[in-house]
Amino acid sequence: MNLDHRQRGVSRRALAGVEANARLTGGTAVVLLVLLFLEGVTILRILPLLDWHVAIGLVLVPVVVVKLGSTSWRFARYYLGSRGYVAKGPPPPALRLLGPIVVVLTVVLFASGIALLLDPRGLGGRLLFLHKASFVLWFLAMAVHVLGHLAETARLAPRDWMPRTRRSVRGAPARLLLIVASLVVGAALAGALTGRTAHFKQVYFRSPPAAASTGH
Template identity: 50%
Template sequence: MTVIDGRTPAHDTTEPDGRAAGGPEGNERLTAATGAVLLLLFAAEGVTILFLGRLLTLHFFIGLLLTGPVVLKIGSTGYRFLRYYTGAPAYRRKGPPAPLLRLLGPLVVATSVAVLGTGVALALLGPDSGPVPVLLLHKASFVCWVAVMSVHVLAYLWRLPRLIGADLRRRPARHGTPAPLRAGRWSLLVLALGAGLAVALAGVHLVSAWTAR
């Protein structure tokens, strides 16, 4: 709070705990919205696995599209981790996730990167990828990812409606000010989807080597 000429205090937009930038609440809402998008995209990707012979092109396309939102979610969770462990007051007050979820966090990141990384490698290398068993690594990392993500989704799914709904509502927050940087959070999500779409459009033609085989 800042006093101007002895009159009514006004809100200081440079609060040291980061609330002016959205703070932990804004970070949580961004992570939730990104997680909801990823949940839908991964569900669609799962459907293509059931009919891979007919939906291989769509499988490739969605897999490449996922790269943008996955990078954004890793960034948002990594930012919270960094702010908490560097002692930012608002993030310290918010506290860390539950111990089990803290242990699963690195595994979620590692398996997600492994699934997408091996998928992109398969697209680039084609069916004749040489001695490296990339397809086997892709399948193994997918199995590990499903196991880890099942716990992760069950832990966080119930929070998504509240967090996303809070950001979509136009009702002003306390003191008559809107939630900080709401437009910025949704812009980041749209940008991540756009980046993923650009990657998918640029790389989906690589599936032709697999369909020819």
């Protein structure tokens, strides 16, 4: 194949770097999918599950940063002409065009959510509309993004865990540690900020925190 022909002129070290980044992206994507599923469950009953919605959202933040970092690295290295990434080739055109849209919507979604948590009355209430609207657009874009990368993610994500493949590319422990560290940082964020949902409930549900938490 043409891709194999291009790879023959690239050093094994360069190709290993591409594979390492791809494994980090795939492993992080699996963690994100699990957390996003749980976050989606909270939306079904947002008022009684608001604390969980906020906590999971905050846990997601550092994991999202790792994912954006690994995909941005691939993007930058490819367009800067790194031989390993050029040999691997870009994603399909549709997914390449969708990528920046997903990034922008992801940043808007999480930034508006954190801003709402810190200042529920921010922008005269328009922050809540921005958060909801960005979620709808983000969900549609992410559905296409996930489906487009599902096979690649399923292929790459287990490689750092399986004894047969984890040693074929150096750095598996560091990549796994980075994912775990992002979850620990996210848990710390959740522990520090989830309590602010009480003020959010007072602003948007017009009830004291104790009453809001019991559904009255």
